[in-house]
Amino acid sequence: MKYDLYFHDDFDGRACAAVFLDFFRRQQPNNSIARFIPVSYPVPQEWSRDDFFSQPNILGGDGNPAIVVDFRYHPSASFWIDHHATPFLTPDWQRRYLPSLYHCWDSSYLSCCRQVIVFLSQSFGYQPPSHIVALGHWLDIVDGAAYQSVEQAVFRVEPAFLIDAFIDERSRHGDQLIWLIEMLSTHTLDSIVEDQRLVSYRHLFSLQVADALAFYRAQMIFLKDSIGCIDLSSSENLIKEIRFAPYLIAPEMLVVISIKPRPQGGFHVNVGVNPWKRDRFHAVYPDVHIGSLMQSVGGGGHQYVGGAETNTHVDAERIVQSVVDRMYSRQ
Secondary structure, three states: EEEHHHHHHHHHHHHHHHHHHHHEEEEEEEEEEEEEEEOOOOOHHHEEEHOOOHHEEOOOOOOOEEEEOOOOOOOOEEEEEOOOOOOOOOHHHHHHOOOOOOOOOOOOOOOHHHHHHHHHHHHHHHOOOOOHHHHHHHHHHOOOOOOOOHHHHHHOOOHHHHHHHHHHHOOOOOOOOHHHHHHHHOOHHHHHOOOOHHHHHHHHHHHHHHHHHHHHHHHHHEEEEOOEEHHHHHOOOOOOOOHHHHHHOOOOOOOOEEEEEOOOOOOEEEEOOHHHHHHHHHHOOOOOOHHHHHHHOOOOEEEEEEEEEEOOOHHHHHHHHHHHHHHHHOO
């Protein structure tokens, strides 16, 4: 059988796709993936139709049975595996969800990649090769922001971290990176970064980090005493987002809110908790769950990170103010 595979448009989503690709090749060779389709927020309105996957659709699906990983729930998906805390579009769909051999939601996983590995192993006897096991390990660090230090998170020397930055850079320009999914399914991360496309990017990335740090130091705004905001759309030239740079600049900061332009228009508002100050965050904001907070303004996410999309900069600023107000109301 041929499937259309929908994955969240980031490293974790592509890693999930690579695991499924390896699983089919090793244990279900009669199954294959016809199309790899990256999806991102906001969720297209058409996604809410029960018959969305059964015919060619706006995302590029060709009407094949659907695999959905690391993204919002859809009751018609043949496989659905996700670890986000807020995966349901409607209360009705949440009521309709039932764990099964093909549908699995477990927000305790740091990465959906490792969740997919465990799910396929327990449900279908999948025996992942060592490079897939290692992929799940590194995605737990990347998607769970489990970096040993802020320096490791910012300068990204390790192969997994460089690949993550490369995906972020290329996907923002509309590159689906299907070739990288293929490589992730068959190669170690150490060998992937020897690909000339990654070798060339490493030098570019080091220059981008230097420019970005200078921009962050000049433009970071401190809201209240523990929340910072950086507007990446305020630069004449798009500055590369360095997600953890604020914590290198101001180590005591607990939360950073960023506004960045989207390639297809509009803006993305991201809210993240300092991974090295989570105990302090809980002490100051004991009732704040970032994913739930962002869901209240039209987005979603996890306990410590979330985002929302908006069409105008004015609306992005309103979301920032709403987030700040809601957080301080729960102190």
